[in-house]
Amino acid sequence: MVKVSTSDILAVLRRFKRATDEDTSRSVTYTKNYHPYQETTLVDFRFYKQRYVIILDSKASDDADDLLNLVKTTNPNITGELVKSPDGGHKTYGIPFKGHDCYLFEAVSAKKRLDVELTERYPEFSRSTLQKYIKSGFVLVDGDVASSPKTEVSETSSIAVNFPEKLDYSAHELPILYLDDNVIVVNKPAGVLTHSKGELNDEFTVAEFFRRYTSFGLETNRPGIVHRLDRDTSGVIIGARNPETAVLLQKQFADRKTKKTYLAIVDGRPKLDSALIDLPLGRNPSTPSTFRVDAGGKDAETAYDVIDANKNLSLVKLAPKTGRTHQLRVHMAYIGTPIHGDRVYGKPSDRLYLHAYSLEITIPTSDRKVFVAPLPNEFKQLFPEFHDAS
Numbered sequence: 001m002v003k004v005s006t007s008d009i010l011a012v013l014r015r016f017k018r019a020t021d022e023d024t025s026r027s028v029t030y031t032k033n034y035h036p037y038q039e040t041t042l043v044d045f046r047f048y049k050q051r052y053v054i055i056l057d058s059k060a061s062d063d064a065d066d067l068l069n070l071v072k073t074t075n076p077n078i079t080g081e082l083v084k085s086p087d088g089g090h091k092t093y094g095i096p097f098k099g100h101d102c103y104l105f106e107a108v109s110a111k112k113r114l115d116v117e118l119t120e121r122y123p124e125f126s127r128s129t130l131q132k133y134i135k136s137g138f139v140l141v142d143g144d145v146a147s148s149p150k151t152e153v154s155e156t157s158s159i160a161v162n163f164p165e166k167l168d169y170s171a172h173e174l175p176i177l178y179l180d181d182n183v184i185v186v187n188k189p190a191g192v193l194t195h196s197k198g199e200l201n202d203e204f205t206v207a208e209f210f211r212r213y214t215s216f217g218l219e220t221n222r223p224g225i226v227h228r229l230d231r232d233t234s235g236v237i238i239g240a241r242n243p244e245t246a247v248l249l250q251k252q253f254a255d256r257k258t259k260k261t262y263l264a265i266v267d268g269r270p271k272l273d274s275a276l277i278d279l280p281l282g283r284n285p286s287t288p289s290t291f292r293v294d295a296g297g298k299d300a301e302t303a304y305d306v307i308d309a310n311k312n313l314s315l316v317k318l319a320p321k322t323g324r325t326h327q328l329r330v331h332m333a334y335i336g337t338p339i340h341g342d343r344v345y346g347k348p349s350d351r352l353y354l355h356a357y358s359l360e361i362t363i364p365t366s367d368r369k370v371f372v373a374p375l376p377n378e379f380k381q382l383f384p385e386f387h388d389a390s
Contacts, residue, residue: 001034001038001041002041002056002098002100004033004043004054004056006025006028006031006096007025008098009025009028009031009043009045009047009054010023010024010025010027010028011097012054012095012097012104013047013052013104014106015086015095015097015102016083016085016095017086018047018052018083018104018106018143019047022211023047023092025049025232027047027267028045028046028047029045029046030044030045030046030158031043031044031045032044032045034073034074034191036070036073036074037057037312039057039058039059040055040056040057040070040072041054041055041056041100042054042055042056042070042073042101043353044074044075046066046158049105049142049157050107051080051106051107052104052105052106052107052195053071053104053105053107054076054079054103054104054105055070055071055103055104055105056097056098056100056101056102056103057070057100057101057103058100058101058104061095062091062092062093062101064082064092064093065228067082067093067103067105068082068105071105071245073362077108078107078109079108079109080105080106080107080108080109080130081106081108082103082104082105082106082365083103083104083105083106097211110153111152111153111154112153112154113149113150113151113152113153114134114139114141114146114149114151114152114153114159115127115130115131115134115149115150117134117153117157117159117235118130118133118134118139118159118161121157121159122161128197130149131149133161133164134146134147134148134149134151134197135147135148135149136164138161138162138163139159139160139161139162139165139216140158140159140161140162141153141157141158141159142157142158143158149344150206166329169204169208169209170212172204172208172209173209174186174188174189174192174206174209176190176367177236177371177372177373178371179213180363180365181241181271182240182241182242182244182245182363182364182365183238183239183240183241183245183249183363184210184213184214184224184238184239184367185236185237185239185242185359185371186206186209186236186237186239186240187234187235187236187373187374188206188229188233188234188235188236188237188356188373190231190232190233190234190351190352190376191231191232191351192205192231193205193206193231193312194204194206194207194225194228194229194231194237195207195221195222195225195228197221198219206225206237206239207221207222207223207224207225208223210223210224210239210270211224211226212221213239213240213241214240214242215241215242215243216237216240216241216242216243216245216246216337217246223288224239224241224246225239225282226238226239226240226246226249226250227249227250227253227323229351230326230354231354232341232351232352232353232354233261233341233352233354233356234354234355234356234373234376235355235356235357235373236356236357236358236359236371236372236373237356238359238371244364245363245364247361248363248364249361249363251337252361252362253323256321256322257361257362258359258360258361259319259358259359259360259361260319260320260322260323260356260358260359261317261318261319261356261357261358261359262318262319262328262352262354262355262356262357263307263315263316263317263351263354263355263356263357263375263379263381264315264316264318264321264328264332264339264340265313265314265315265316265339265340265353265379266313266314266316266332266337266338266339266340266353266384267312267313267337267340267346267347267365268312268313268314268336268337269306269309269314269336270306270314270316270335270336270337271335271336272303273305273306274303274304274306275303276302276303277301277302277303277304277331277334277335278299278300278301278335279293279294279300279331279334280294280295280296280297280298280299280300281294281297281298281300281325281326281327281330282294282297283292283297283300290326290344290345291324291325291326291327291330292330293330293331293334297357298322298324300320300322300324300327300330300331301320301321301322301327302318302319302320302321302331302332303318303319303320303321304316304317304318304319304332305317307383307386308383308385308386310382310383313340313382313383314337315379315382315383315386317334318332326344327371328354329342329344329345329352329354330345332345333346335343339352339353339354340352340353341353342354350378351378353378353379355373355375355376355379356373357372357373357375358370358372358373364381
């Protein structure tokens with residue numbers, strides 16, 4: 001067992017013509033010493049950003065295969081080559097140093113994207129989640145913050161991930177409308193996400209609330225979730241408390257066997273007090289996160305009825321026959337009466353005035369049930385004459 005200092009490392013590098021007299025020990029970083037065998041010392045380090053391994057051993061007999069096997073005892077995935085001895089003596093690779101034969105291994109590795117390398121190192125996380133970690137500044141490469149998943153790294157790069165602590169939402173509550181052994185129904189406030197898009201989540205979601213009540217999907221970021229509401233939409237959302245119930249509920253949503261009723265306040269008044277809007281929807285190519293009426297899109301049907309109206313606004317009941325993303329918002333905007341407060345398809349306000357008022361669905365051990373989420377106070381302030389059916 002040999003003690004090797006930074007000065008010793010620099011001396012070896014100079015002997016192998018990898019450093020000059022102008023280089024200082026400050027250029028040697030990330031030094032690690034290994035002693036796989038009593039007579040062997042390995043020193044893994046970086047000189048500037050190049051990775052090397054010094055081998056001190058008296059029994060390797062200058063045999064390349066033996067030396068490479070020694071390096072791989074502590075770095076099984078490392079690739080590279082031995083640096084030939086500059087002394088021109090009887091040894092091809094070794095030089096004498098501190099009473100031992102000294103060898104220098106120079107690591108060589110192809111470049112990879114940072115997110116690809118992290119996916120290999122941390123298979124328990126999805127690539128999209130690791131990309132979020134990178135963009136959020138949680139990943140250091142060779143001591144510097146890497147902000148792009150496309151950053152090129154190699155096996156020799158020093159990568160550190162400062163995983164964010166999982167936040168505790170146990171004190172957060174949601175209004176429960178119904179609860180039994182199989183389902184939970186809540187009244188989601190506007191502004192609350194149904195579920196996060198990946199493991200990285202820094203806010204309370206409906207899914208995190210359901211996690212306390214369900215055995216379905218606990219290994220995912222969507223425990224209990226069988227359908228969703230947009231962040232800005234409030235109202236009824238049902239969750240499954242076990243896998244069997246999840247199958248039953250999901251099939252009803254997929255087969256359009258549920259009946260959903262929304263209440264919305266729209267800008268202006270539709271030309272007809274009742275109508276069926278039958279217009280296909282597709283993604284807007286100029287803004288991929290939004291949608292538009294598109295003849296080549298997917299079929300979408302929305303029935304509406306005007307309940308009340310004043311000078312500037314109308315309270316309408318919306319009954320979607322299909323469940324396309326942003327369907328109600330796009331349809332109402334298309335006929336010239338966007339939902340009040342729609343910052344994407346209309347004009348922003350204090351909130352999006354869209355509320356999932358009722359959901360009719362079949363639950364286990366029961367016939368059809370209708371769950372109702374009372375109209376929010378913001379709606380009642382604009383239309384105080386409306387009376388809940390709840």
